[in-house]
Amino acid sequence: MGNRLLSLLExxxxxxxLMGQAEANTVIQVMHQGDPGWVSTYGDVAKRFEAANPDxxxxxxxxxxxxxxxxxxxxxxxxxxxxxxxxxxPFLANYVxxxxxxxxxxxxxxxxxDDMTESNVAQGTYPIDKELYxxxxxxxxxxxxxxxxxxEAIGARIPKGVDDAWTREEFEGYLDKLSKxxxxxxxxxxxxxxxxxTEWITYAYGPILQSAGCDLIDRKSWKAVxxxxxxxxxxxxxxxxxxxxxxxxxxxxxxxxxxFAEGHPAALAFGGHxxxxxxxxxxxxxxxxxxxxxxxxxxxxxxxxxIWGITTASEHPDIAGKFVSFMLKDKQYRDYAREDSAYPxxxxxxxxxxxxxxxxxxxxxxxxxxKTAIARPPHPxxxxxxxxxxxxxxxxxxxxxxxxxxSAAAEKIDEDIEENDGYPPFDEQQ
Amino acid sequence: MSDLVLSTxxxxxxxxxxxxxxxxxxQTACILVIALVIISPxxxxxxxxxxxxxxxxxADMGSFRAFWVSNPTLSNFAEVGNLSGELAxxxxxxxxxxxxxxxxxxxxxxxxxxxxxxxxxxxxxRALMLSVVxxxxxxPQESIIMxxxxxxxxxxxxxxxxxxxxxxxxxxxxxxxxxxxxxQLPKELFEAAEMDGxxxxxxxxxxxxxxxxxxxxxxxxxxxxxxxxQYLWPILVTQTDYARPIAVAIATFFGQDSIxxxxxxxxxxxxxIPILALYLAFQRWFVSSFVGSAVKG
Numbered sequence: 001m002g003n004r005l006l007s008l009l010e011x012x013x014x015x016x017x018l019m020g021q022a023e024a025n026t027v028i029q030v031m032h033q034g035d036p037g038w039v040s041t042y043g044d045v046a047k048r049f050e051a052a053n054p055d056x057x058x059x060x061x062x063x064x065x066x067x068x069x070x071x072x073x074x075x076x077x078x079x080x081x082x083x084x085x086x087x088x089x090p091f092l093a094n095y096v097x098x099x100x101x102x103x104x105x106x107x108x109x110x111x112x113x114d115d116m117t118e119s120n121v122a123q124g125t126y127p128i129d130k131e132l133y134x135x136x137x138x139x140x141x142x143x144x145x146x147x148x149x150x151x152e153a154i155g156a157r158i159p160k161g162v163d164d165a166w167t168r169e170e171f172e173g174y175l176d177k178l179s180k181x182x183x184x185x186x187x188x189x190x191x192x193x194x195x196x197x198t199e200w201i202t203y204a205y206g207p208i209l210q211s212a213g214c215d216l217i218d219r220k221s222w223k224a225v226x227x228x229x230x231x232x233x234x235x236x237x238x239x240x241x242x243x244x245x246x247x248x249x250x251x252x253x254x255x256x257x258x259x260f261a262e263g264h265p266a267a268l269a270f271g272g273h274x275x276x277x278x279x280x281x282x283x284x285x286x287x288x289x290x291x292x293x294x295x296x297x298x299x300x301x302x303x304x305x306x307i308w309g310i311t312t313a314s315e316h317p318d319i320a321g322k323f324v325s326f327m328l329k330d331k332q333y334r335d336y337a338r339e340d341s342a343y344p345x346x347x348x349x350x351x352x353x354x355x356x357x358x359x360x361x362x363x364x365x366x367x368x369x370x371k372t373a374i375a376r377p378p379h380p381x382x383x384x385x386x387x388x389x390x391x392x393x394x395x396x397x398x399x400x401x402x403x404x405x406x407s408a409a410a411e412k413i414d415e416d417i418e419e420n421d422g423y424p425p426f427d428e429q430q
Numbered sequence: 431m432s433d434l435v436l437s438t439x440x441x442x443x444x445x446x447x448x449x450x451x452x453x454x455x456x457q458t459a460c461i462l463v464i465a466l467v468i469i470s471p472x473x474x475x476x477x478x479x480x481x482x483x484x485x486x487x488x489a490d491m492g493s494f495r496a497f498w499v500s501n502p503t504l505s506n507f508a509e510v511g512n513l514s515g516e517l518a519x520x521x522x523x524x525x526x527x528x529x530x531x532x533x534x535x536x537x538x539x540x541x542x543x544x545x546x547x548x549x550x551x552x553x554x555x556r557a558l559m560l561s562v563v564x565x566x567x568x569x570p571q572e573s574i575i576m577x578x579x580x581x582x583x584x585x586x587x588x589x590x591x592x593x594x595x596x597x598x599x600x601x602x603x604x605x606x607x608x609x610x611x612x613x614q615l616p617k618e619l620f621e622a623a624e625m626d627g628x629x630x631x632x633x634x635x636x637x638x639x640x641x642x643x644x645x646x647x648x649x650x651x652x653x654x655x656x657x658x659x660q661y662l663w664p665i666l667v668t669q670t671d672y673a674r675p676i677a678v679a680i681a682t683f684f685g686q687d688s689i690x691x692x693x694x695x696x697x698x699x700x701x702x703i704p705i706l707a708l709y710l711a712f713q714r715w716f717v718s719s720f721v722g723s724a725v726k727g
Contacts, residue, residue, distance in 0.1 A: 062671070067661075261488060
């Protein structure tokens, strides 16, 4: 009995010691989104970081992609912001303006900062103070994928690079011809299946407006009325509405990935870089990667993705920075990203990504980054801008009046900016 | 003999019988079609969960192939049903079961007590309290969710099972359901027990509660479904996987770029089983409560 009591006391003491050690550890909370593959990858990175830093515990906070903003709002309101957070690049200006993020340069290892591509720096920089607030391993782009068999059937010209992208006339002419090719159910998949709960519409269709000669908002006066509802924008969205009305576009109800689904019912795809791996696996040599068409005077393509920032609520920003640096250098993390055909945001990652290097199958996507990429408006009103624009596009695709829908969206955006007194000091930029 | 009987049946009666027969046939056919429409998505879900290729599931959608699997596999279930690791869906399922059991268990006690007091209690202002309960029912959950988040975080309740159970235990709808049920029981029951010297609590526990099986079954099922399907609330108030329910875990399959239909379907099937079991367990009383309320008008 005495021995048993002694063992019990020893066990309690050991447990107490262990608990004491656990309590002494610094806890770094990391909020992120992502599919099961990414969730698992982040978990493994955290374990490796903890092994290398036994005095730190990484607590991963998962928020589903569709409810990420709600989770973020709840964290802000309950004063439970994590130390590190994954954020969608266009929302950065809003978060910095609201005081949730801190400059990241002093916290991240210098070799990573030196390694960032221009586009990566741009997506993490706040336009007012020009400080860097977030960093990522990756960036993103959208290209025009084509099915070689169908394109050959209509004798389409295959562009070799960004400079000889299809013109609007060529593009619409090909859509018309493709609609008559046997086996083609829809000439193009514009990934309407992503719906309006994601950033897709603003991200992917915004460049069509910019290429056509207008924008979501005037980037000097920060007024949407007169820009989003201007003639070039109305014309561009009328053009897209016509594609939908003619039955050229994969409907939302048919889901996504019809370009590489069985039987390949869509001939073209206006798709993100992330579908390449799956599309290539399904289509083999039939896949053609082309630059986005020029719908007006210039070419335009999107950029920006989910990147990592450190919040002002962090009590251990140095350790949080250490974790972000560790993650961006982690070999397995990079391997997983490369397998997922991730678009490079660090030069060393680009050099290690044969997919995007010169001659690589996605080289044209990387070429777009330096020649045609236009970031989404870096303004604190971006959440209102994207919400209004996506609502308008949805209405237009469902048969609504183009001019009326864009005017209503523009007014909604301007109202949000007015209600926030112009989001000073953005109002002084005019 | 039967021919003789039939031959003596007036023509009108025979016609009427034939019309009734046709009507029944049409009714049965309609019911079968409706049943097929209701069951087919569930059947498709089950079939899809047995396919091992998420692209195949996508390609099959919209055709009859969605209802057929040539090489069924349980690999999706094996993957989502594990109890450890980063994606421990089995563990999330257990979390959901704990939340369901505690919410429904506590909910039955609290709401039935409140309903009983409103129906038979001797408190002053019962009518006013009932009005307040009914008024509370019309307030949408979404409108109070953020203030509630702040409240529970200030109380230090985030990332616990408690925070997913306590706020949803008392519900105006279920209090009202119990009130209605108890109020319909004969007054004599209460008076006789009172004359025998039973306390109000004793009357509730020993007489009225055992009689309220249909109400208990209805509330169990409705409350169970509600607790089981909670999605936004757990996202807002849980930080880690410690107490996260299965509905949130399934959301990981719906990524920004791709949807893992195979595993999402398997997890959905697993998610359906407990709530189906709850319904089957209480079905008899659940149906009788509806029939009863319909008869009583």
